[in-house]
Amino acid sequence: MEKHVITLDRLPIGKTGRVAAILHKGLSRRRFLDLGFVPGTLITTYFTSFTGDPTAYRIRGTTIALRKEDSSKILVITE
Amino acid sequence: MKFYKVRDMDFLMDDNFPRPLVALAGNPNTGKSTIFNALTGLKQHTGNWPGKTVSLARGTFYHRNVKFCVVDLPGTYSLLANSLEEQVARNFILFNRPDVMLVITDATCLERNLNLALQIMEITDRIIVCVNLIDEAAKKGIYVDGDVLSKELGVPVVATAARRGIGLFELKEMIFKVYSGKVKPSPRKVNYGEELEKAIGELVPRLENTFSGRINPRWAALSIISGDYSIEDLEELVKIRDESREESAYGYSFFSQLPGNRGLK
Amino acid sequence: MDIHFFHSSRETGDSNDISHESTDVKDLIVEKIYEKAESITRKAVRYDRFREDLDKKIDLLLTSRVTGILFMLLLLGVIFWLTLIGANYPSQLLAKVLFxxxxxxxxFLMSIGAPEWVNGFLVTGMYRTLAWVVSVMLPPMAIFFPLxxxxxxxxxxxxxxFNLDYFFKRAGAHGKQALTMSMGFGCNAAGVVSCRIINSPRERMIAILTNNFVPCNGRFPTLIxxxxxxxxxxxxNLGWLLASLTVSxxxxxxxxxxxxxxxLLSSTLLKGLPSSFILELPPYRPPHIGSIIIRSIYERTLFVLGRxxxxxxxxxxxxxxxAHIKFENQSLLAQAAAFLDPLGRLMGLDGYILMAFIAGLPANEIVLPILLMGYLAQGTMISPDDFTSLKELLxxxxxxxxxxxxxxxxSLLHFPCATTLWTIRSETGGARWAVCAAALTTAVALLVCFITASLYRLVMWVIF
Structure with missing residues (x-):
């Protein structure tokens, strides 16, 4: 199957990808790393809020909600 | 929810923490407070309803005729000092050197919780990992093998379901054993790869000389390499720490002067 | 902690970050730690019929477009309804006993020959206010806090x-502000302290300055x-329903x-880029009733009541x-009220009401008893369970x-109580933000009341 690199906010609900890179810098970057957003980690889009934003993701056995502004700065590889 | 202020941190400098001292660390939502309450019962200063100055919750419990003092550190995901809570937790472990360091983890998402445990293992050896919420995990079909975990980490592991009171006696036993030296944890540290380990290896002997055991040299090396602190920063840190020990007064200046304190805004 | 509130470049991480230079090393360290955590987990954790469907199902229900918002509003209504209904009888009982x-x-005071003013000061002044506050506050708090x-x-x-973040984002604020607001329902000072969970100084300040717009437990009794x-x-016939709808x-x-x-704040005084929003949605856990009661009663109810x-x-x-020291044939209280009266009238209130709010600065709970004491020239207070005479008096x-x-x-919008103001001062490292909070909220309160009063008068004028 073909591999695609997309930003996390484009990962459809129910689909799983692997974190490819974090484009955040500074403190935000550290926070994402602390939560386990490191390259290679599996991440699944879980559900979105009724306003369509933020979206909850499943990563390392936990549920983390992110805004579009932040999830668009995380690259994931899908198959 | 508990919250802390910079100037509340003077309690950290309070060298009169009764010994043996047990510190509790863990991610938020791991039932850390439940463990704390279960251990100490009503013999504690609670972190009262915030609104007035809040201090770390402290309590005591007796086990085998030893009176243990327990401190509940703020819940954090990491110890890399990106936030005030993380600094409080890290500095407490670094400078107050608990006799037993209890890391509470959530059995339902152990992986992320181990991030913190592995970081704490860089600062201190006297660690017990407590795998809490095993009842919740079992409901979700997740089972943690304590023996394997203990072998992999090199530190004792106790499984608990604190809300049901399961595993608390074993936990106290283990705290006692680690305190009394019957069990000697020997954490298997993270290998950061050839290049980094080489740099750490070169730095450690020098730092051992400089700080003569007042700061864990491997942790110091790591924080220098990662750019958190320069060696001058660390020297300053230790100096202020020593001075405030002598004064045994308030440690306010210590924290307001923290050099190169980059995580804190 | 003197925070540089306008310096949020670190938060947004777009320039000159100190940790930037060594990003690679730090990344490597965290990656290696997680690598190890992963390998350990693989060996030590067994997943048997792994399922987290239930949590997900609940979440879908509680966050979806229709049911999510409906449930939230329903919950709000039910909580107030339970508090109102449940507190009614115990309040009456307490009032009967205490009064x-x-x-x-x-x-007793008469039997030991105490002069009348001592009796007035101690019993009519101090004791009655105390009895009022306890009987009006304790039951709703003892229901609200555990819930x-x-x-x-x-x-x-x-x-x-999670549900409300979108609106906070649109307002240039942080989604966690909703959490600090929930805390404010209990006590605004607590709400202000809880703003520490917001890491960005700019967004934290917004949360601090606006926390007072959620009514705390000291104000609920007045509203109720x-x-x-x-x-x-x-x-x-629908009294309770209407009342709880009004409060909601x-x-x-x-x-x-x-x-x-x-x-308004984020587009003027506290301009800046939004920080990253990372919110963990922890798994649902069946609460432990015993610990809820201990925590909510001991740590919250009694703490707030004590204050x-x-x-x-x-x-x-x-x-x-x-109310009893007279100057030129009028009590000082009446004079103050008369002075404030024109402003009060303009906003559909009166001088006594404004004065009660000002005198209630130390704690919002005492606004109503003070107001009643002002209305009753003789300074005797009505028991709060006596609805008919209360309404008649007003x-x-x-x-x-x-x-x-x-x-x-x-009451909903006006300046924060003294404790909250003090907390804002210590949380922001300066009195100016406390002053700012007081000015901002009072301005909003005056404006809103003026608008409703004018509208009401306009409608009345059109109808009659």
């Missing part, structure tokens, strides 16, 4: 933040009482004002004195539905 004791106190702690322990509150007297009284409506209005003012009581007794005494002093609505609105 009954007054007789004993008076006869709130239940939701907190269950893990529902982060879902509220006025809503039951004047709005609930409009439809005798006020809360929703407070949230709207919070968003509006947040937007209110500590303020109520001396304040009651002082107000009694002011109506006799010119109260209309507008007065009630505007008093509720003013």
């Amino acid at each position: 009954g004791i007054q007789g004993f106190l008076e006869s 709130f702690t239940f939701l907190e322990d269950l893990g529902y509150l982060p879902r509220v933040a 009482l006025l809503a039951s007297l004047f709005i609930g009284g409009l439809a005798p 409506g006020l809360v929703v209005f407070g949230i709207l004002i919070t968003l509006l003012v947040s937007k 209110a009581v500590a303020v109520a007794a001396p304040a009651g005494g002082i107000i009694w004195l002011l 109506v006799n002093h010119g109260w209309t539905t507008l007065t009630a609505i505007n008093t509720m609105l003013f």
Whole structure:
């Protein structure tokens, strides 16, 4: 199957990808790393809020909600 | 929810923490407070309803005729000092050197919780990992093998379901054993790869000389390499720490002067 | 902690970050730690019929478009309804007992030959205010706090933040502000402290300055009482329903004002880029009832009540004195009220109401008892369970539905209590932000009351 690199906010609900890179810098970057957003980690889009934003993701056995502004700065590889 | 202020941190400098001292660390939502309450019962200063100055919750419990003092550190995901809570937790472990360091983890998402445990293992050896919420995990079909975990980490592991009171006696036993030296944890540290380990290896002997055991040299090396602190920063840190020990007064200046304190805004 | 509030480059991480230079090393360190955590987990954790469907199903229900918002509003209504209904009877009982004791106190003081003013100061002033505050506050708090702690322990509150984040984003604020607001329902000072969970200084300041727009437990009794007297009284059969709808409506209005003012602040005084929003949605956990009761009663209810009581007794005494020290044939209290009257009237209130709010600065709980003491020239207070004479007293002093609505609105929006102001000062490292909070909220309160009063008068003028 073909591999695609997309930003996390484009990962459809129910689909799983692997974190490819974090484009955040500074403190935000550290926070994402602390939560386990490191390259290679599996991440699944879980559900979105009724306003369509933020979206909850499943990563390392936990549920983390992110805004579009932040999830668009995380690259994931899908198959 | 508990919250802390910079100037509340003077309690950290309070060298009169009764010994043996047990510190509790863990991610938020791991039932850390439940463990704390279960251990100490009503013999504690609670972190009262915030609104007035809040201090770390402290309590005591007796086990085998030893009176243990327990401190509940703020819940954090990491110890890399990106936030005030993380600094409080890290500095407490670094400078107050608990006799037993209890890391509470959530059995339902152990992986992320181990991030913190592995970081704490860089600062201190006297660690017990407590795998809490095993009842919740079992409901979700997740089972943690304590023996394997203990072998992999090199530190004792106790499984608990604190809300049901399961595993608390074993936990106290283990705290006692680690305190009394019957069990000697020997954490298997993270290998950061050839290049980094080489740099750490070169730095450690020098730092051992400089700080003569007042700061864990491997942790110091790591924080220098990662750019958190320069060696001058660390020297300053230790100096202020020593001075405030002598004064045994308030440690306010210590924290307001923290050099190169980059995580804190 | 003197924070540089306008320096948020680190938060947004777009320039000159110190840790930037060594990003690679730090990344490597964290990656290696997680690598190890992963390999350990693989060996030590067994997944058997792995399922987290239930949590997900609940989450889908609680966060979806229709059911999510419906459930949130319903929950709000039910909590107030339970608090109102449940507190009613115990409040009456407490009032009977506490106000009954007054007789004993008076006869005791008389028997030891205490002068009348001592009796007035101690019993009519201090004791009665105290009795009022306890009987009006204790029952609703003893119901509200456990309910709130239940939701907190269950893990529902982060879902509220999740649901509402979009609106906070639009207002230039942080989704976690919703959590600090929930805390504010208990006590605004606590709400202000809880703003520490917001890491960005700019967004934290917005949350701090607007926290007062959610009514705390000290203000709920005022809102509940006025809503039951004047709005609930409009439809005798549906009284409780109408009253709880009114209180819920006020809360929703407070949230709207919070968003509006947040937007205003983030586009003027506290401009800046939004920081990253990372919110963990922890798994739902069945709360432990015993610990809820211990925590909510001991740590919250009694703490808040204790503070209110500590303020109520001396304040009651002082107000009694002011009501009885006469200067040019008029009590000081009446003179102050007369001075404030024109401004009050303009906003659909009166001088006594404004004065009660000002005198209630130490604690919002005492606003109503002070107001009543002001109306009753002789300084004797009505028991709060005596609804009929309470309403009669207010109506006799010119109260209309507008007065009630505007008093509720003013209570919802006006300046924070002294404890909260003090907390803002210490949380922000400067008195100027406390002053700013007081000015901002008062301006909003005055403006909103002025608008409703004008609208009401316009409607009345058109109709009649």
